[in-house]
Amino acid sequence: MRIHFTKMQGAGNDFVVLDGVRQDLSALDAALLQRLGDRRFGVGADQILLVQPAQQAGADFRYRIFNGSTGAEVQHCGNGARCFARYVRDQGLIDRDVIRVDTVNNRLELRLQSDGRVTVDMGAPRWQPSDLPFDPAGLTPDTASAVPLWTLDTPWHTDPATSGRPAQVQFAALSMGNPHAVIAVDDVERYPVADVGAWLESHPRFAQKVNVGFAQTLAPGEMRLRVFERDAGETLACGTGACAAAVAGMALGRQASAVEIHTRGGDLRIAWAGGDTPVLMTGPAETVFEGHIDL
Numbered sequence: 001m002r003i004h005f006t007k008m009q010g011a012g013n014d015f016v017v018l019d020g021v022r023q024d025l026s027a028l029d030a031a032l033l034q035r036l037g038d039r040r041f042g043v044g045a046d047q048i049l050l051v052q053p054a055q056q057a058g059a060d061f062r063y064r065i066f067n068g069s070t071g072a073e074v075q076h077c078g079n080g081a082r083c084f085a086r087y088v089r090d091q092g093l094i095d096r097d098v099i100r101v102d103t104v105n106n107r108l109e110l111r112l113q114s115d116g117r118v119t120v121d122m123g124a125p126r127w128q129p130s131d132l133p134f135d136p137a138g139l140t141p142d143t144a145s146a147v148p149l150w151t152l153d154t155p156w157h158t159d160p161a162t163s164g165r166p167a168q169v170q171f172a173a174l175s176m177g178n179p180h181a182v183i184a185v186d187d188v189e190r191y192p193v194a195d196v197g198a199w200l201e202s203h204p205r206f207a208q209k210v211n212v213g214f215a216q217t218l219a220p221g222e223m224r225l226r227v228f229e230r231d232a233g234e235t236l237a238c239g240t241g242a243c244a245a246a247v248a249g250m251a252l253g254r255q256a257s258a259v260e261i262h263t264r265g266g267d268l269r270i271a272w273a274g275g276d277t278p279v280l281m282t283g284p285a286e287t288v289f290e291g292h293i294d295l
């Protein structure tokens with residue numbers, strides 16, 4: 001099967017984008033998607049984005065996301081949503097700058113800005129453990145702040161003096177359509193992101209695993225963030241992770257209602273008015289190259 005694809009990136013989070021409107025991609029299964037995502041045997045990408053005709057009234061397209069390492073479908077991808085908007089506009093699939101798309105569990109509004117960036121209405125955050133899902137059984141959250149903070153023992157010990165007591169992590173748990181655990185750290189560059197990220201990503205309390213964000217507050221309105229993504233490892237940026245980190249900081253009273261998030265791959269701007277209002281994310285979306293692949 002010969003497939004036309006477009007390689008794109010949003011703040012260094014990279015994607016293979018497929019036109020399922022003008023191509024018949026019904027034969028694509030998880031194995032072929034995983035091959036597309038493979039950085040040695042395929043094109044290589046953190047996620048595969050599929051553009052399909054809308055199935056619901058009021059939407060322009062259906063937007064489906066698959067993690068590149070597994071070919072498994074996931075609920076949301078924020079950096080991907082910006083690239084989706086750039087793609088359908090540049091490919092002539094739509095001639096408007098405001099685009100409405102449906103994901104598996106959300107309707108998003110994508111807006112192409114005159115400066116080349118894209119703003120995405122990411123929907124409202126959801127805080128119930130069942131929204132992730134996260135199993136809180138036996139845990140007592142710290143409810144002194146506006147949102148519950150959960151504490152888990154890690155497999156590591158802090159130092160010989162406390163060899164009997166494991167180190168702990170405290171995190172906010174929320175859904176942006178996909179599951180996120182956000183840990184506040186003093187210095188993202190020195191924190192053991194790979195170890196703690198891999199451990200929490202696959203913790204049995206997260207039945208569908210979880211994206212793990214490591215957030216450093218630089219100032220009210222400015223954060224640095226690293227994210228160990230579910231089924232992707234650490235990516236250079238994570239859009240839903242940036243929303244989750246910003247919203248957790250705001251809900252905890254540590255952040256203003258608009259935050260500039262510095263990721264390793266670029267900067268994202270997040271705005272949120274609280275409660276059930278939508279989270280707005282603005283950032284870059286760029287095409288890298290186009291090509292064909294025989295699968």
Ligand SMILES: N[C@H](CCC[C@H](N)C(=O)O)C(=O)O
Nearest residue numbers: 077078079178230238239240
């Ligand atoms: N790894 C994520 C999907 C991609 C999210 C990320 N690339 C973004 O920009 O939001 C998950 O399994 O939920």
